[in-house]
Amino acid sequence: MAYRNFANPELSRRSLFRGGAYAAAGATLATLPFGRELLAHSVDESWPNVAALAKKYIDERKVAQMYLTFGWGQEDHAHHVGGGTLALNSDVEVDENSLYRIYSMTKPVTGMAAMILIDEGVMGLDQPIHEFLPAYKDMMVQVEYDGAITEDNLEPAKSHITVRHLLTHTAGIGYGIIQQGPIVQAYNEAGIIAGRVSRLPIPGIFQGAPVGSLEAFADGLAQFPLVLQPGTKFSYSMSLDLLGRVIEVAAGQPFDQFLKERIFDPCGMDSTYFQVPSADVGRLTDNYGILNGNAFPIDPAATSIYLDEAPFPTGGAGLVSSPKDYDRFLRMLLGYGKLGETRVMSDAAVRKGVSNLFPEGTDLAGTWMEGQGHGAGGRSVNGTFGWGGAAGTLAAVDYNLGLRACLFTQYMPTDAYPIRDEYLAALEADTAAMRAKKAA
Structure with a gap:
């Protein structure tokens, strides 16, 4: 079909965590002689290349926003880099409470829901x-x-x-x-x-x-x-x-109800939905299609298909969430099931869920996962666990660093822009500068 590649690039995962590059970036960060204080003040100053990347795409109007979050361990709020607006024709700035279609970042949520039931012997x-x-x-x-x-x-x-x-x-x-x-x-x-x-x-x-x-x-x-x-x-x-x-x-209860009661409510994720309430449409971003380098709205917030009741709750691609909410999910994973004083999942359930669960003897040759591991709905490699979404979102936890990180934007297909590769390069450039500064 003439437009088939519109769907395939991101959803095929070829552009997601390419070759374990995100994990490699985490390994680079682990060599740096710095502590958590770097994220306790101006994050844009600490990550100038990442901030410049976001600014470039926003200034060139290739995307309406690029909002990145970084958080350490159990600190209450992740810090952000970048910004932008809800839509190219909007002056409302995005923040941690803006709403994004996270598509396949739904999969790790579903995966962890299954791990809860496995842990409980159900x-x-x-x-x-x-x-x-x-x-x-x-x-x-x-x-x-x-x-x-x-x-x-x-x-x-x-x-x-x-x-x-x-x-x-x-x-x-x-x-x-x-x-x-x-x-x-x-x-x-x-x-x-x-x-x-x-x-x-x-x-x-x-x-x-x-x-x-x-x-x-x-x-x-x-x-x-x-x-x-x-x-x-x-x-x-x-x-x-x-x-x-x-x-x-x-x-013995509806899937969406189980997610709300067992994950969303205890994690304090009050802005994660299969259907966006009409009262929250003012926080919803527009989603854009990219054709010949030009962005055009394919799902404007005011008339979004996500304002309708979902035909059924899709555990693979159905959720809309906010940077704040998804960071809380990652924070729970980073705490091995505990978020602050709240125990959401058992330590054992999370450890198993973020490990490599591929059946023994699975043939990965020539697939997108060759040389990688896969846990409960997300990639598991070198102490990191996470996945991305079809509209440009990306999320991961790095257990080696105690770091949780997300990238939020809204455009399809993700291969229309090399944002993820450029993000990794910017991340590596910033870490190199940090090493040099510490060594001076």
Whole structure:
């Protein structure tokens, strides 16, 4: 399709934490002879190259805003670099309470929700999901990857899908934004659509009307073949969306309610939603499409599709959140389940969730995760855990440094600009300057 690359660059993760570069930047920071005081005053002064990068993109009107946060350990508020406005035609400045479509940064939240239930013995990491969703007991699998979905190209699954498979994208489930074969149109026609972008029809992205409940999504997805045998290979997928249904069946309550009661409320995340309340539209950013270097609004805040009730809560890409809220989620992870005096998850559940959970023997050759690890919904490598979103957002915790960091902006596709690579370069330049200053 003519616009298919509009969706693929970010959502394929090729531009996310490329080659473990973010972890490498963390290792660079770890060599610096400085303490936490650097983030206790003007952060723009401490990170001049990062600040200049944000200023350049904002001044050139390539993005409306670039808002970055850095926080150490359990300090109450992360400090910020950059700024901008809610929209290119707005004079309202963004801050820690502005609202962003975080898309796949939803996945680590869903992953940690699953780890809570695993820790409590409600479900097992290697438990077959058909014990919660019987329709997944006898799955069929494509013989030719992304080939026909007819009987002559199908064979029985050689093993059952487990919770671990869903957490690590090794279940063999497809994704409408990744697959290239006839299964994409079949998903769309059946409403197996796990995400929202715009009220505008954008060819190649989420074509069709999604089903109206998470139960209907899970039941519908079970009618389609897997694209790979379970447990054999990493393939970015709708597995975290399906995991939302497993969680609600296991927990005995709606998935979105479980997230609110077990993660959002105890973390003090009062601005994280599947549907933005009308009273909060004044905090919502515009989302932009980039075409030939020009930004045009594809989801203006005033008429955003996120003001509508979500067809169902998508655990892979459905949330809108604020820099303050997501920093609190990261702070909880950095505290191994504890945020201040509040225990949200057990120490063991977080440690397991941020570790490499790939099934033994998983083939990563030629995939986006080659040489990397994957935890509960996010990348796990060299003491860091995190993931990014389709509209340019990025978040990670670095356990080696005790650092939590986020990048917030709103444009698609993320490969339209080399922001993430430039961010890493700016970060490295600033750390080099810090080392030189300390050595002088």
